[in-house]
Structure formats: C-alpha cells, structure tokens
Amino acid sequence: MSDHYEFPYPSKELESRHPFSVYEHERLSEEVMEAKAKDFYHKMDARRSVRMFSPDPVPQKLIELAIQAASTAPSGAHKQPWTFVATNDPEIKREIRAAAEEEEEKNYLENRMNEEWQEALAPLGTDHHKEFLQVAPWIIVLFEQRYETLSDGTTLKNYYVKESVGIAAGMFITALHHMGLATLTHTPTPMKFLNTILGRPKNERPFVLFPVGYPLEGVKVPDLNRKELNEIFTTVF
Numbered sequence: 184m185s186d187h188y189e190f191p192y193p194s195k196e197l198e199s200r201h202p203f204s205v206y207e208h209e210r211l212s213e214e215v216m217e218a219k220a221k222d223f224y225h226k227m228d229a230r231r232s233v234r235m236f237s238p239d240p241v242p243q244k245l246i247e248l249a250i251q252a253a254s255t256a257p258s259g260a261h262k263q264p265w266t267f268v269a270t271n272d273p274e275i276k277r278e279i280r281a282a283a284e285e286e287e288e289k290n291y292l293e294n295r296m297n298e299e300w301q302e303a304l305a306p307l308g309t310d311h312h313k314e315f316l317q318v319a320p321w322i323i324v325l326f327e328q329r330y331e332t333l334s335d336g337t338t339l340k341n342y343y344v345k346e347s348v349g350i351a352a353g354m355f356i357t358a359l360h361h362m363g364l365a366t367l368t369h370t371p372t373p374m375k376f377l378n379t380i381l382g383r384p385k386n387e388r389p390f391v392l393f394p395v396g397y398p399l400e401g402v403k404v405p406d407l408n409r410k411e412l413n414e415i416f417t418t419v420f
C-alpha cells in the first residue's frame with residue numbers, strides 16, 4: 184500500500200492515539216471521469232445568480248439537504264466554523280429587507296461605495312432596492328464562527344475561518360443549483376444587523392446572505408461571459 188512513502192500516514196503511534204478508518208473510494212476509468220467532469224462543468228456553467236425569485240414555497244427539507252452538503256466542506260482543523268441560519272418567516276424577512284436597504288442606501292446613494300466600485304457594478308445594474316429579500320421563500324445567512332465557546336465559558340480558537348466558510352458557501356451554492364434552486368450571494372454591508380435580527384451570539388459574524396428559491400419565470404440576468412481557461416489557468420512543468 185505505502186511503497187512510495189517513507190513516513191506512512193497515520194503512523195502506528197498516531198493510530199494508537201486517534202481513530203482512523205480506511206477511505207472508501209471507487210476508482211473510475213478515465214473515460215467515465217471525463218464524461219462526468221464535462222457533465223458537471225456544463226451543469227455548473229448554467230448556474231446564474233438571480234435577483235428576482237418566485238414566491239413559490241420551497242420545502243425546508245431541501246434547504247436542510249443543501250446545508251448538509253455544504254457542511255461536508257473541508258475546514259481548518261475540522262472545526263466546521265459555520266452556522267447556517269434559515270428563515271421563511273415573512274416578518275423576519277421584512278425586517279432583514281428594511282435593514283439591508285437602509286445600509287445599501289448609504290452604499291449607493293451616499294457614496295459609501297466609491298465611484299470606481301459603482302462603475303464596476305454598472306453592468307449588473309444593482310441598486311439599493313432589495314425586494315427579493317421579501318419575495319424569495321427563504322433567506323439563509325451563513326455566519327462564520329470566529330471562535331467557539333464551550334459550555335463552561337472558555338473559548339477555543341478556530342483556524343482559517345474565512346477560507347473554510349468560503350468553501351462551504353461555494354458548496355452550498357453548488358448543492359442548491361444541483362437540486363434545481365437558485366440563489367444570490369448577497370452582502371448588505373455592514374451586516375452586523377443580522378446578528379441582532381437573527382439573535383446570533385457575538386462569536387458569530389455574518390459572512391454572506393443567500394435568498395433562496397426558484398428563479399422568477401422569465402427572470403433576466405446580465406449577459407456576461409466567463410473567462411476562458413487560458414485566462415485563469417497556467418501550467419508550470
């Protein structure tokens with residue numbers, strides 16, 4: 184098994200102190216791998232962020248499954264430093280919309296986002312109106328846990344929190360798209376109001392907010408192009 188390794192993992196000593204199991208993995212032929220990879224790429228390339236959702240309800244079970252998929256993300260020291268807070272409560276969604284629009288008015292109308300930033304957003308045509316926060320059946324806020332608080336009140340540090348939560352966010356978006364739902368990565372900055380509205384503790388900081396639902400039928404999206412492989416990829420041999 185480990186002919187190539189002078190220092191096999193786990194060492195006997197390590198395995199005597201911590202549990203390990205054999206990773207089950209089915210090796211596929213390269214043809215099958217390529218077919219699966221192409222399918223997946225095309226599926227992912229069809230994903231778009233949308234800014235108008237249908238009000239049609241989405242069962243909570245589907246949201247839970249996407250969150251379970253997201254929570255399989257790798258994380259620093261396997262701390263899984265995230266909390267997904269979901270609501271479909273009309274009053275809470277209304278409060279979130281009102282608070283988000285208040286912040287966004289400062290961003291857009293009082294130039295808290297500078298001219299260069301607003302110019303970069305011009306092709307997307309975003310503004311301070313965030314109706315989708317009330318129309319989409321679900322709002323899910325992903326909080327990063329900057330540290331962990333134990334029941335005796337002591338705190339434990341988390342590691343690579345932004346990297347870990349960013350990966351989980353990507354997997355959440357992927358899981359939603361895979362099951363046929365749409366979302367938008369929304370950051371109504373500053374987002375501290377989400378702790379108050381959603382009653383989250385002070386070790387948690389909002390990372391990103393996701394309205395989730397079906398896209399509104401006929402919804403339009405900016406006609407954007409994705410970078411070609413040669414613009415984002417290089418090799419070094």
Ligand code: IYR
Pocket residue numbers: 287290304307309310311369370371372
């Ligand atoms: N948070 C604002 C502004 C915004 C910023 C970026 I960078 C975007 O890609 C899109 C929007 C908003 O949500 O409108």
